[in-house]
Amino acid sequence: xxxxxxxxxxxxxxxxxxxxxxxxxxxxxxxxxxxxxxxxxxxxxxxxxxxxxxxxxxxxxxxxxxxxxxxxxxxxxxxxxxxxxxxxxxxxxxxxxxxxxxxxxxxxxxxxxxxxxxxxxxxxxxxxxxxxxxxxxxxxxxxxxxxxxxxxxxxxxxxxxxxxxxxxxxxxxxxxxxxxxxxxxxxxxxxxxxxxxxxxxxxxxxxxxxxxxxxxxxxxxxxxxxxxxxxxxxxxxxxxxxxxxxxxxxxxxxxxxxxxxxxxxxxxxxxxxxxxxxxxxxxxxxxxxxxxxxxxxxxxxxxxxxxxxxxxxxxxxxxxxxxxxxxxxxxxxxxxxxxxxxxxxxxxxxxxxxxxxxxxxxxxxxxxxxxxxxxxxxxxxxxxxxxxxxxxxxxxxxxxxxxxxxxxxxxxxxxxxxxxxxxxxxxxxxxxxxxxxxxxxxxxxxxxxxxxxxxxxxxxxxxxxxxxxxxxxxxxxxxxxxxxxxxxxxxxxxxxxxxxxxxxxxxxxxxxxxxxxxxxxxxxxxxxxxxxxxxxxxxxxxxxxxxxxxxxxxxxxxxxxxxxxxxxxxxxxx
Amino acid sequence: xxxxxxxxxxxxxxxxxxxxxxxxxxxxxxxxxxxxxxxxxxxxxxxxxxxxxxxxxxxxxxxxxxxxxxxxxxxxxxxxxxxxxxxxxxxxxxxxxxxxxxxxxxxxxxxxxxxxxxxxxxxxxxxxxxxxxxxxxxxxxxxxxxxxxxxxxxxxxxxxxxxxxxxxxxxxxxxxxxxxxxxxxxxxxxxxxxxxxxxxxxxxxxxxxxxxxxxxxxxxxxxxxx
Ligand SMILES: Cc1ncc(C[n+]2csc(CCOP(=O)(O)OP(=O)(O)O)c2C)c(N)n1
Numbered sequence: 001x002x003x004x005x006x007x008x009x010x011x012x013x014x015x016x017x018x019x020x021x022x023x024x025x026x027x028x029x030x031x032x033x034x035x036x037x038x039x040x041x042x043x044x045x046x047x048x049x050x051x052x053x054x055x056x057x058x059x060x061x062x063x064x065x066x067x068x069x070x071x072x073x074x075x076x077x078x079x080x081x082x083x084x085x086x087x088x089x090x091x092x093x094x095x096x097x098x099x100x101x102x103x104x105x106x107x108x109x110x111x112x113x114x115x116x117x118x119x120x121x122x123x124x125x126x127x128x129x130x131x132x133x134x135x136x137x138x139x140x141x142x143x144x145x146x147x148x149x150x151x152x153x154x155x156x157x158x159x160x161x162x163x164x165x166x167x168x169x170x171x172x173x174x175x176x177x178x179x180x181x182x183x184x185x186x187x188x189x190x191x192x193x194x195x196x197x198x199x200x201x202x203x204x205x206x207x208x209x210x211x212x213x214x215x216x217x218x219x220x221x222x223x224x225x226x227x228x229x230x231x232x233x234x235x236x237x238x239x240x241x242x243x244x245x246x247x248x249x250x251x252x253x254x255x256x257x258x259x260x261x262x263x264x265x266x267x268x269x270x271x272x273x274x275x276x277x278x279x280x281x282x283x284x285x286x287x288x289x290x291x292x293x294x295x296x297x298x299x300x301x302x303x304x305x306x307x308x309x310x311x312x313x314x315x316x317x318x319x320x321x322x323x324x325x326x327x328x329x330x331x332x333x334x335x336x337x338x339x340x341x342x343x344x345x346x347x348x349x350x351x352x353x354x355x356x357x358x359x360x361x362x363x364x365x366x367x368x369x370x371x372x373x374x375x376x377x378x379x380x381x382x383x384x385x386x387x388x389x390x391x392x393x394x395x396x397x398x399x400x401x402x403x404x405x406x407x408x409x410x411x412x413x414x415x416x417x418x419x420x421x422x423x424x425x426x427x428x429x430x431x432x433x434x435x436x437x438x439x440x441x442x443x444x445x446x447x448x449x450x451x452x453x454x455x456x457x458x459x460x461x462x463x464x465x466x467x468x469x470x471x472x473x474x475x476x477x478x479x480x481x482x483x484x485x486x487x488x489x490x491x492x493x494x495x496x497x498x499x500x501x502x503x504x505x506x507x508x509x510x511x512x513x514x515x516x517x518x519x520x521x522x523x524x525x526x527x528x529x530x531x532x533x534x535x536x537x538x539x540x541x542x543x544x545x546x547x548x549x550x551x552x553x554x555x556x557x558x559x560x561x562x563x564x565x566x567x568x569x570x571x572x573x574x
Numbered sequence: 575x576x577x578x579x580x581x582x583x584x585x586x587x588x589x590x591x592x593x594x595x596x597x598x599x600x601x602x603x604x605x606x607x608x609x610x611x612x613x614x615x616x617x618x619x620x621x622x623x624x625x626x627x628x629x630x631x632x633x634x635x636x637x638x639x640x641x642x643x644x645x646x647x648x649x650x651x652x653x654x655x656x657x658x659x660x661x662x663x664x665x666x667x668x669x670x671x672x673x674x675x676x677x678x679x680x681x682x683x684x685x686x687x688x689x690x691x692x693x694x695x696x697x698x699x700x701x702x703x704x705x706x707x708x709x710x711x712x713x714x715x716x717x718x719x720x721x722x723x724x725x726x727x728x729x730x731x732x733x734x735x736x737x738x739x740x741x742x743x744x745x746x747x748x749x750x751x752x753x754x755x756x757x758x759x760x761x762x763x764x765x766x767x768x769x770x771x772x773x774x775x776x777x778x779x780x781x782x783x784x785x786x787x788x789x790x791x792x793x794x795x796x797x798x799x800x
Pocket of ligand 1: 389445
């Protein structure tokens with residue numbers, strides 16, 4: 001046992017939790033911690049905005065499965081974390097945020113940079129703490145890490161007063177017992193539930209697996225593969241589930257939902273059994289819930305009891321770890337072939353191929369889908385891709401074929417623009433090896449473009465693809481479809497992204513044609529350091545298929561067949 | 575969020591009674607209330623107090639809504655780490671009590687009448703002044719309503735009411751058991767899978783609700799007669 005200051009205890013705890021990297025920004029109320037940092041071997045990444053710190057911690061967590069850590073000062077530093085915390089909460093990402101707070105004795109007096117950050121983050125954290133004594137720091141941080149990664153993972157915030165960082169206390173990590181009488185693990189599948197599930201699965205003629213992020217987070221990829229190999233049940237992934245089941249597997253149908261493949265949505269609507277594994281029936285996945293898969297019995301496996309029957313009423317809800325559940329299911333289910341059902345789905349593909357923009361010949365214009373497809377091709381499908389939010393995100397989901405878990409990092413639940421660049425920095429820190437591509441829109445890129453500076457300072461090797469269409473593309477698409485092309489506040493007058501990146505000392509490339517795009521991708525891959533590629537793509541292209549919000553899942557807008565999108569219509573502004 | 579113009583009289587809505595045991599720590603009430611606020615469930619009443627066990631508080635939350643809403647509230651409350659147990663006692667043999675203090679205008683001329691009315695309702699008169707008296711009453715919501723109705727014509731000067739406090743009847747404590755999907759924890763003595771299942775079954779069994787309404791019906795007719 002030894003005496004340490006609260007500030008030292010913070011770092012001691014992080015070392016004990018095997019934290020190697022933290023993302024943060026200093027300020028008065030966290031200064032003692034920053035001062036103590038000089039004594040510790042932990043890499044600190046200085047961000048340019050605290051939102052970036054939270055997204056980086058999140059990206060780190062998503063890429064590695066470990067807990068990501070963000071640090072900020074009180075008041076404005078802490079409130080800047082909010083968007084990042086909410087993003088992590090919606091996507092169940094294990095993140096611990098440590099914030100400074102004004103000294104205990106002045107709390108409640110509106111002291112300089114005082115802010116009720118536990119109050120503000122209460123609904124967007126799994127749990128949060130205000131610590132006012134040095135002796136409470138270690139137990140709290142230990143508990144915070146435990147909470148962040150256990151059960152359904154999520155963000156936890158620890159707000160520590162400045163005086164608690166300054167005073168001394170005993171530090172004995174091993175002596176701390178995490179006692180959480182209110183937090184209890186899920187029971188797992190019960191024998192009668194297992195039996196019911198097996199009966200339903202064995203009896204189903206048209207079963208379908210809906211694979212969510214839970215597959216990735218619980219490490220169920222193997223188990224799912226075995227289950228599919230035994231039962232021949234086709235799989236569709238949610239956006240966050242992509243990579244949980246290999247895209248190349250013959251029974252992987254592709255993504256479901258608002259911008260899912262049309263045959264997948266049709267198959268869901270016709271299925272007689274849905275096996276929802278670690279997904280939560282988000283409204284972007286179900287369309288109108290009243291008309292969702294009405295013919296199907298539904299089995300829902302989730303670690304979080306509150307997800308069962310939240311959006312969709314299910315016939316069997318299993319609250320438990322997916323990996324264990326799959327292990328038991330794999331033992332118990334019958335082998336099956338489902339030849340007819342899989343043939344039926346094949347037939348549902350119909351004219352999808354000819355509607356696919358990939359099949360259109362090169363007409364000298366650059367389409368976002370082509371860019372994504374080329375990135376996929378040239379990276380041999382092996383890169384980790386971090387996307388922002390918008391059209392490019394959906395094209396990425398459709399045209400990059402994700403083979404393995406944690407290959408796609410994207411903000412699904414909150415849909416946070418500005419997520420990609422900082423999340424990629426976090427992912428880079430978590431995975432020093434391998435290739436990382438950021439795919440982002442020209443709008444979202446500008447929300448956190450300041451983090452280019454972080455890339456430069458940390459000398460990170462990241463390829464940034466800006467899918468530059470001169471619009472807030474996804475909103476423009478909605479305006480085109482549902483607001484009679486009134487492009488209110490969606491055209492963008494952008495800076496020269498290449499000049500902007502060059503100002504940060506980074507390498508840049510620009511592409512306006514398909515061949516330039518390929519060359520740029522190849523060149524970016526060969527170039528060390530952060531490379532920003534400005535892809536000037538077709539400006540008024542839309543993501544198809546699309547289920548308009550609130551519509552039935554099978555009621556999709558398809559890419560028009562006769563109205564060839566390659567016909568010169570709109571005048572390109574490039 | 576609930577739209578303000580959509581205000582509904584809570585007494586017109588179906589109500590669900592949840593009994594919570596929580597750690598007695600700062601901010602816990604906020605967290606619990608936040609679950610209801612965030613999911614847009616309206617709280618009809620909420621009362622908090624200590625239990626016989628140090629460090630553990632008990633909350634009775636009466637919420638508007640049906641069984642499905644209560645189920646969702648319950649599932650989300652379980653996620654709060656300071657919440658030790660949640661129990662929906664709505665359909666369970668259980669007792670529910672409110673307490674009210676009613677200050678009513680009275681003078682020597684009508685004092686006898688008021689005292690009599692209080693007696694009929696088993697209300698205790700705890701203070702008498704030259705122009706007012708204070709009656710204390712415990713019981714069901716409707717019993718208290720009954721007293722309030724008969725006292726109203728005399729002129730109610732002030733009233734303080736608690737929310738409901740509830741407790742299931744018999745040997746079974748409302749503080750353990752109903753945590754489906756959480757059977758394996760060792761910290762939780764008594765909460766085994768079987769008792770979880772039993773609790774779930776309990777909830778499905780026909781309702782035996784004890785509403786101690788005593789003389790409220792009479793009280794109403796009395797008022798009507800005046
Ligand atoms: C922080 C934030 N603000 C607003 C939105 C709403 N929104 C969703 S997509 C989108 C447009 C994105 O445009 P861009 O980044 O250029 O990408 P594109 O759709 O063109 O690929 C907007 C504004 C959002 N998701 N996040």
